[in-house]
Amino acid sequence: MINTFFYTLGQGVKNVFRNKWFTMASLATISACLFVFGIFVAVVFNVNHIVKTVEEGVSVTVYFNEDVEQERIDQIRELVTRRPEVYRCDFISADEAWAEFSKKLGENAEGFTENPLANSENLQIYLNDVSKQGELVGYLETVEGIRKINKSELTANTLTGVKAVVTYVSVGMIALLLAVSIFLISNTVTIGISVRKEEINIMKYVGATDFFVRAPFVFEGMIIGLIGSAIPVVVLYYLYNAAFEFLRSNFAFLNDYISYIPASEVFIYLAPASLIIGVGIGFFGSFFTVRKHLHV
């Protein structure tokens, strides 16, 4: 049995070289499909990351009634922090608010002897999902001791819209790309194996079991799938780093607004996904195509 395993594995490897045209066509198809797939995944990852970064910068500011004690403020902060949609909640004292504001005023701030923002201690609330802003504001309006709530409805709504579009488009495109890839690759495998129908017939006439006939084809498919998916992953890795570097150095002004995901964080998902898809398509493609010809 071990002999048979190594024999069929060896035949699978030999088949890769014996059928050069089939190997080249399958490799080209798998590589091209997974290359496009990889580019799209990398773009989607970055767009999502950028949206997330912008989202985390959107805050709701809460001001308190004049007579509110620090103890109540701490209580409110505690209640807000516990809410699931809240990502961070910072307390800004009146002094901190004035220090921040006076930085902006520069020399003009020097004339003030007392803190003109004495009543402006506040809570800066950051959300992990801006679409929940309305929900949070609704809650804050019921909390006692709050004088004023500052929010940016337009930013929140725009971001929520962008996020929804990005999600739908990326899920749709990835599904479409995968479907096209599977279709193209299985077509190549089907044609490649159909040409070798005679070879399968001969093996069956001589008394080979289905396993014995199929195993080399399946190994061959998996090897081609593995190489075909490794090529675009390696190429994309270098391309991604080059693009990353290019954007950082040539569009430096964007760096304040946009941050890109480092290659390692994208490829930790993209590399295994591509390899699994490549090997999986190679396995199932050859498994089912050979099956059609086994009933001889």
Add this chain to the structure above:
Amino acid sequence: MAEKEKEEKKKKKSRDKGKDSSKYVIYLEDVNKAYSDANGVPALMDINLKIKKGEFVFIVGDSGSGKSTLIKLLLRELTADSGKVIVNDQDLTKMRHAQVAKFRRTLGVVFQDFRLLKDRNVYDNVAFAQRIVLKSEKEIRKNVPNMLSMVGLAGKYKAKPKQLSGGEQQRVALARALVNKPTILLADEPTGNLDPRNTNDIMKLLEKVNENGTTVVVVTHNRDIVNSMQKRVITLKQGVILSDEEKGAYIDD
């Protein structure tokens, strides 16, 4: 009581039938086969055929006489619509797909178009038959050269099929068919693509194989070899057995 007698009789009859079929390596009883795409026109009708171990039999007939269908039934490439097909004590009409491979290893098959694996050399083509029956590499290294010597190709074990003549390719196919020591050798037009000299050589080899105890069934329409060899000849015409004669001759229309 009558019921019991009937039952006994039935059992006896079935035992006798079993005994009858066990005397033969090929046993066909009332076999019918029609192709669905031929508007139900039968390819074989009521075929009864018995071939004993060690026989040499020619099956002859024109195109469309049912020769190929008969070979396909014996190989279990097709199953009969009705009747019994027993080969090497195995009832092919009841055989499941998973058992077919094991059954075929008891047969050797040779075709008109040789059907060699084109991308493998002579040695690997013959060794393939041994590998599927899980022979060890040591046994393969011993058996394959022996078989190639028997068919006169010991010196060409490294050659690819396309580097060989038709006659040589058929010898490789014969070596592959025989290397697992089958009880029956089925040869479907084995000389159809060969010149007279190679035809004679192949037929001599088949005779030698038969002398060593293997049952040989040759499907052919080569009148000369049938007439010269004086073996049993079964003639098929339009799906029925027209004649079955010991030391027969090719019957012309």
